[in-house]
Amino acid sequence: MTKKTGAYIVMIAGLILLIINISELDFSNLKNGPFSGIVSNVLLILAMIISVRDLNKKENK
Helix, strand or coil: CCHHHHHHHHHHHHHHHHHHHHHCCCCCCHHHCCCHHHHHHHHHHHHHHHHHHHHHHHHHC
């Protein structure tokens, strides 16, 4: 498994966890909702996107 494949797997897992966290969010009472799970998944996805872009740049050189 290459680094790029691993990054894509982590990105897909992060998207699945993000969807689960959003579906379990209580919209009627947002004060009790833990937003840390959603924020951490978004940051994980952004980090993987940046990682894949960097790997693509290194491959093209």
